[in-house]
Amino acid sequence: MYPPAFEYWSPRSLDEALSKLQELGNDGRVLAGGQSLIPMMKLRLAAPANLVDINNLTDLAYVRADNGHLAIGALARHADVVDNADVKAISPTMASAAPWVADPLVRNRGTVAGSIAHCDPEGDWNSVMLAVGASVVASSSSGQRVIPIGEFVVDFFTNSLDEGEMVTEVRIPRPAGAAGGAYLKLERKIGDYATAAVATFLDLAGDGTITNAGIALTAVASKNLKVTEAEQLLIGQTPSDELFGEAAAIAARACDPESDVRGPAEYKRAVINAYTKRGLDQAFAQAKGGS
Amino acid sequence: MKVTVTINGTAQSADVEPRQLLVDFIRTELGMTGTHIGCDTTSCGACTVLLDGTPIKSCTMFAASADGHEIQTVEGLKNGELHPLQVSFKQNHGLQCGFCTPGMMLVGKALLEKNTSPTDDEVRWAISGNLCRCTGYTNIVKSIQAAGAAIEGN
Numbered sequence: 132m133y134p135p136a137f138e139y140w141s142p143r144s145l146d147e148a149l150s151k152l153q154e155l156g157n158d159g160r161v162l163a164g165g166q167s168l169i170p171m172m173k174l175r176l177a178a179p180a181n182l183v184d185i186n187n188l189t190d191l192a193y194v195r196a197d198n199g200h201l202a203i204g205a206l207a208r209h210a211d212v213v214d215n216a217d218v219k220a221i222s223p224t225m226a227s228a229a230p231w232v233a234d235p236l237v238r239n240r241g242t243v244a245g246s247i248a249h250c251d252p253e254g255d256w257n258s259v260m261l262a263v264g265a266s267v268v269a270s271s272s273s274g275q276r277v278i279p280i281g282e283f284v285v286d287f288f289t290n291s292l293d294e295g296e297m298v299t300e301v302r303i304p305r306p307a308g309a310a311g312g313a314y315l316k317l318e319r320k321i322g323d324y325a326t327a328a329v330a331t332f333l334d335l336a337g338d339g340t341i342t343n344a345g346i347a348l349t350a351v352a353s354k355n356l357k358v359t360e361a362e363q364l365l366i367g368q369t370p371s372d373e374l375f376g377e378a379a380a381i382a383a384r385a386c387d388p389e390s391d392v393r394g395p396a397e398y399k400r401a402v403i404n405a406y407t408k409r410g411l412d413q414a415f416a417q418a419k420g421g422s
Numbered sequence: 423m424k425v426t427v428t429i430n431g432t433a434q435s436a437d438v439e440p441r442q443l444l445v446d447f448i449r450t451e452l453g454m455t456g457t458h459i460g461c462d463t464t465s466c467g468a469c470t471v472l473l474d475g476t477p478i479k480s481c482t483m484f485a486a487s488a489d490g491h492e493i494q495t496v497e498g499l500k501n502g503e504l505h506p507l508q509v510s511f512k513q514n515h516g517l518q519c520g521f522c523t524p525g526m527m528l529v530g531k532a533l534l535e536k537n538t539s540p541t542d543d544e545v546r547w548a549i550s551g552n553l554c555r556c557t558g559y560t561n562i563v564k565s566i567q568a569a570g571a572a573i574e575g576n
């Protein structure tokens with residue numbers, strides 16, 4: 132299978148990339164790891180006239196702990212966040228998800244930022260980012276803006292970038308107190324997208340009160356779904372089995388799965404219920420252990 | 423456009439269309455057919471090569487993106503004598519039809535460079551992006567571990 136022909140640009144600096152994207156406007160598309168874009172082009176689901184390959188922007192290949200947040204550069208590969216000390220220290224939810232994205236070879240090439248920009252509702256990272264309250268740095272030749280992930284993920288394969296903009300960094304806030312998190316994914320085999328998956332995050336005050344909570348769902352709606360109602364229920368409360376059970380029931384009601392080769396809708400809803408409860412249990416155990 | 427890639431230590435150039443996939447650059451332009459095409463959909467790992475030492479699927483990368491980089495293919499394993507991985511796959515019956523074998527050996531090479539005595543689970547995890555329709559994987563795991571022991575012993 133061959134992708135349709137395109138013009139190829141390989142900028143050597145971010146400035147060069149941004150001016151090329153500016154010049155090309157809607158005719159230009161970023162090529163990051165290519166692990167979603169190239170398969171889509173082969174299947175003729177995408178036919179960009181121009182590809183701006185960002186793989187030479189090696190300055191963007193970082194994962195680092197900055198003041199107040201974890202910063203993931205646009206060229207950090209999925210493999211770079213697996214077993215990474217800074218990721219583990221700042222975002223247990225992200226550390227838990229990292230080994231379950233795609234397979235080892237795809238993780239060596241695909242990027243975290245590319246996956247976030249792709250907005251595939253079956254993709255794992257946007258659930259993690261919604262649960263932990265991440266934000267996305269969008270850069271263009273006229274400047275930079277920071278977009279909260281909830282505004283960045285618009286819908287099915289749609290983000291809120293403007294023409295000429297690209298994602299240069301993803302930021303995950305450092306939790307205030309003792310935090311825990313989990314990403315529980317049901318998949319048929321390694322390298323498969325989720326049948327259903329749940330990202331959870333809890334931040335606890337010294338007295339055990341939940342000060343911040345995150346729950347987001349993968350592959351059960353037209354986009355990764357943040358379950359705000361369940362999060363609001365948790366905040367300000369003391370963790371208990373009953374409370375987590377209630378939050379899980381809300382998540383199961385909020386999702387809107389479709390029956391497909393990976394399973395019937397009702398099955399996926401039941402998985403969301405069970406995994407939300409289990410994910411909150413794990414997040415809580417981890418937060419307690421770390422405090 | 424002109425693409426120059428260092429393949430198994432030798433710089434090789436060819437004039438290609440930007441949409442040429444790395445796997446076809448290797449097989450068609452360079453005539454090295456050890457790198458296989460299985461699924462062509464990023465699923466099977468038959469097209470695995472090492473890009474600057476890291477295993478990737480060459481059916482899902484443009485040759486243009488490999489410009490200036492180092493690629494290692496299965497042909498580069500043998501250096502006068504067979505590589506310990508080639509010896510151990512032969513000894514341990516780590517292949518049947520051989521279609522997945524180049525990918526398995528290259529993933530094994532990258533793994534053994536970090537750890538010469540991987541556990542069963544570590545090997546299985548490393549090869550989990552590579553499909554084998556013949557062996558049932560057990561002998562592939564054994565082969566990679568035996569190669570690690572041989573490298574360690576040298």
Ligand SMILES: Cc1cc2nc3c(=O)[nH]c(=O)nc-3n(C[C@H](O)[C@H](O)[C@H](O)COP(=O)(O)OP(=O)(O)OC[C@H]3O[C@@H](n4cnc5c(N)ncnc54)[C@H](O)[C@@H]3O)c2cc1C
Pocket residue numbers: 160161162163164165166167168169170205231232233234237240241242243244245246248249253254255256292296297298299322323324325463464465
């Ligand atoms: C076999 C296989 C299994 C997979 N399994 C999973 C899985 O289990 N879970 C999962 O989440 N994903 C999975 N994926 C997808 C994989 O994670 C991709 O790497 C990811 O979706 C896209 O990242 P990329 O860097 O490869 O982006 P590309 O494919 O290069 O780009 C994807 C899209 O994002 C845009 N884009 C990329 N980077 C930027 C940027 N910096 N700024 C603006 N736009 C940008 C591109 O223009 C394109 O539209 C799988 C892929 C394969 C082939």
Ligand code: FES
Pocket residue numbers: 458459460461462463464465466467468469470479480481482
């Ligand atoms: S041919 Fe590349 S992964 Fe199957």
Ligand code: FES
Pocket residue numbers: 516517518519520521522523553554555556557
């Ligand atoms: S030996 Fe035949 S596919 Fe692995």
